[in-house]
Amino acid sequence: MTSATDPNFARPAPPTPVARAAREALFAAIIALGVFGPLLAFRTTQDMQNRLIVETRYGLIAIVVLLVFAGRFLLSLWFTRERPEAGPALGARLSGLMPQGLRDIVRTGLPPAALVALFVYPMMILSLTGGSGALKWIDNFGIQILIYVMLAWGLNIVVGLAGLLDLGYVAFYAVGAYAYALIATKVIPATFPGLGVWAFWICLPVAGILAAFWGVLLGFPVLRLRGDYLAIVTLAFGEIIRLVLINWTAFSNGYEGISTIPRPSFFGVPFNASDTGFAATFGLEFSPVYRTIFLYYVIVCLALITAWVSNRLRKLPVGRAWEALREDEIACRSLGINTVNTKLTAFAIGAMFGGFAGSFFAARQGFISPESFTFMESAVILAIVVLGGMGSLIGTAIAAVAMIGGTELLRELDWLKAIFGRDFDPAQYRMLIFGLAMVAIMVWKPRGFVSTRMPTAFLRSRRAVSADHVKEGHG
Amino acid sequence: MSEAILTVEHLTMRFGGLLAVNDLSFEARRGDITAVIGPNGAGKTTVFNCITGFYKPTQGRITMRHADGRTHLLERLADFRIAQEAKVARTFQNIRLFSGMTVLENLLVAQHNPLMSASGWSIGGILGLPAYGRAERRAIEKAAYWLDKCGLTDRADDPAGDLPYGPQRALEIARAMCTEPELLCLDEPAAGLNPRESLVLNDLLRFIRKEHGTSLLLIEHDMSVVMEISDHVVVLDYGIKISDGTPPEVREDPKVIAAYLGVDDSEVEKVEAEVGL
Numbered sequence A: 001m002t003s004a005t006d007p008n009f010a011r012p013a014p015p016t017p018v019a020r021a022a023r024e025a026l027f028a029a030i031i032a033l034g035v036f037g038p039l040l041a042f043r044t045t046q047d048m049q050n051r052l053i054v055e056t057r058y059g060l061i062a063i064v065v066l067l068v069f070a071g072r073f074l075l076s077l078w079f080t081r082e083r084p085e086a087g088p089a090l091g092a093r094l095s096g097l098m099p100q101g102l103r104d105i106v107r108t109g110l111p112p113a114a115l116v117a118l119f120v121y122p123m124m125i126l127s128l129t130g131g132s133g134a135l136k137w138i139d140n141f142g143i144q145i146l147i148y149v150m151l152a153w154g155l156n157i158v159v160g161l162a163g164l165l166d167l168g169y170v171a172f173y174a175v176g177a178y179a180y181a182l183i184a185t186k187v188i189p190a191t192f193p194g195l196g197v198w199a200f201w202i203c204l205p206v207a208g209i210l211a212a213f214w215g216v217l218l219g220f221p222v223l224r225l226r227g228d229y230l231a232i233v234t235l236a237f238g239e240i241i242r243l244v245l246i247n248w249t250a251f252s253n254g255y256e257g258i259s260t261i262p263r264p265s266f267f268g269v270p271f272n273a274s275d276t277g278f279a280a281t282f283g284l285e286f287s288p289v290y291r292t293i294f295l296y297y298v299i300v301c302l303a304l305i306t307a308w309v310s311n312r313l314r315k316l317p318v319g320r321a322w323e324a325l326r327e328d329e330i331a332c333r334s335l336g337i338n339t340v341n342t343k344l345t346a347f348a349i350g351a352m353f354g355g356f357a358g359s360f361f362a363a364r365q366g367f368i369s370p371e372s373f374t375f376m377e378s379a380v381i382l383a384i385v386v387l388g389g390m391g392s393l394i395g396t397a398i399a400a401v402a403m404i405g406g407t408e409l410l411r412e413l414d415w416l417k418a419i420f421g422r423d424f425d426p427a428q429y430r431m432l433i434f435g436l437a438m439v440a441i442m443v444w445k446p447r448g449f450v451s452t453r454m455p456t457a458f459l460r461s462r463r464a465v466s467a468d469h470v471k472e473g474h475g
Numbered sequence B: 001m002s003e004a005i006l007t008v009e010h011l012t013m014r015f016g017g018l019l020a021v022n023d024l025s026f027e028a029r030r031g032d033i034t035a036v037i038g039p040n041g042a043g044k045t046t047v048f049n050c051i052t053g054f055y056k057p058t059q060g061r062i063t064m065r066h067a068d069g070r071t072h073l074l075e076r077l078a079d080f081r082i083a084q085e086a087k088v089a090r091t092f093q094n095i096r097l098f099s100g101m102t103v104l105e106n107l108l109v110a111q112h113n114p115l116m117s118a119s120g121w122s123i124g125g126i127l128g129l130p131a132y133g134r135a136e137r138r139a140i141e142k143a144a145y146w147l148d149k150c151g152l153t154d155r156a157d158d159p160a161g162d163l164p165y166g167p168q169r170a171l172e173i174a175r176a177m178c179t180e181p182e183l184l185c186l187d188e189p190a191a192g193l194n195p196r197e198s199l200v201l202n203d204l205l206r207f208i209r210k211e212h213g214t215s216l217l218l219i220e221h222d223m224s225v226v227m228e229i230s231d232h233v234v235v236l237d238y239g240i241k242i243s244d245g246t247p248p249e250v251r252e253d254p255k256v257i258a259a260y261l262g263v264d265d266s267e268v269e270k271v272e273a274e275v276g277l
């Protein structure tokens, strides 16, 4: 450093990459020692006589510092090796490894292949696990992920297309869930008990409409707000709904939540062991797995409807107006677009899909309480949309599979106990790994998995618009 | 002489203590190219923002008179209704394109209102009714027509943000024309264009007036551009109208010369002699 500032020094030969990496790694290790040393090296515990003693863990701190050293060394080496080329980013280089033809096949073939996989997944699981473990795989992985895919596709309309940052999306999920729970447990038994088996199918549209209505209610006061202010108010709205559900016990039964919510029927045929149940009607042996498989196909259809509708809307004037709103609101108004209505439709339609998902969630769980609708849920859904690349359906689906599937998978990593000892519970590290993965992905692909935008109309050839031009919107 | 399409009466716009436009009255006649000129900060953009509804004037009345005799009081209309119902379109001094959308999409967004009703407020569109498909094809044809006029056909499927500056200005004009306005307001359309691009722009503006019967109101701070194509010039300085007339009249007006050269009225004679007028 001194040589660069002091003209009297002759400039030394540039250090070799290895020496340079070693130096940077040494610095990183020293910093790591300073930061982690006091935290990790000493621990206070109680000894046999109940006295507080300091336990030293020099071994642990040595491992951490060595890991930092090695990591930084390899990183530095990797980057100095690449620097002279000044080539494209890591991601572009990786995808550049694939020949063009293969990339085209992946691009055009992926959605149909994913669709087929989606439909055969339960059968495959069933035949692989022989029925016993299937429930977990279809429910925790299939249904759970698909609920988030659907929620993210719904939020994508508001955030990705219209560019309105909504941090309270979970409110509409809650509205949908409580709409189904309350109508199915209170209203229908009191009015038309005969419709009990149809409850889910009646309530699904009602829940969607109610959620859309709440979307408009939220939309009105926040229409004048933009960016950060909009985000804060939507966050507050989500919290208000949750607090009302907690405190208005006469209405929502507070923290206790609502239980014994009727489960969906197979278009009027209930899933139970009775003579008129699903298994008996179709001559099968009774098993709870049929209901799970049915729920799986219901959420597949709901998610596909969400995708289809939002894809369709994007190509209609209203969808173009959403995207134009994200790009430049003032220009929209100068072209005669009613921006108030345009924003409200985005809120309403996004909320409607949230409501559908909510009522499905209530039907699948059979029990709901305000715990399920915390801000954390909104944050996860938003994270999926951002990671997927705002506005892209496929990117969002990939992100949902990676995030939700990934965290579920961590529950399965029991073999890690063999390495880290019996106290080690990988599920406890879910959020840590989740956070690290998000940071890594955002460094690798700052605009999400699929950052390009497909035009909605073309004159000669349809070409993707690169992320450099597409704006993110500021409410 | 044709009737007035736009009448501005006693327009005043105050920002706190700053009087940006002060008791301005002028008329723009149907079929004319009317120019509003004046030095930087004279209040020209503010006048446009009042006409197109982006600012609510402190005082004054702005009347838009359509060919069929209907009138709109623009100071009472919301900004989007001014484009939708009063048929006044505008461009911006700092270009405002939808840069992440393609050139063609920009022109389709401009046809939002007719397309919206053709899509049955999206319901028919979602169901895929043929009426919407036809409407969209017509919209694309219209966009293609304007792309052809602006020489942008080859760039139709490129993102608007990718275009060079001159074509971006042209695209913004084409986009405004896609709303089928009766009055088109252009805020410094020639700013930042090279002389060749300026000539092309003048041709485009003349074409718009001649073939589409659209009246034009344009802001310019460079006098030379305006003198060539406008029929009528209004000169603003510090929010006050200092001159109003045909280009030769305005050019001769000592007040205008003083405003542009920044000298007192009494010194105008001397300055004129120096610059050879």
Ligand SMILES: Nc1ncnc2c1ncn2[C@@H]1O[C@H](COP(=O)(O)OP(=O)(O)O)[C@@H](O)[C@H]1O
Pocket: B015, B018, B020, B038, B039, B040, B041, B042, B043, B044, B045, B046, B047
């Ligand atoms: N929104 C606003 N708030 C406060 N002052 C403004 C605003 N818009 C314009 N002005 C002021 O009004 C005056 C006229 O500005 P403008 O109409 O942009 O001038 P021009 O377009 O003729 O260069 C300037 O002094 C400007 O600072």
Ligand SMILES: [Mg+2]
Pocket: B044, B045, B046, B093
């Ligand atoms: Mg200006």
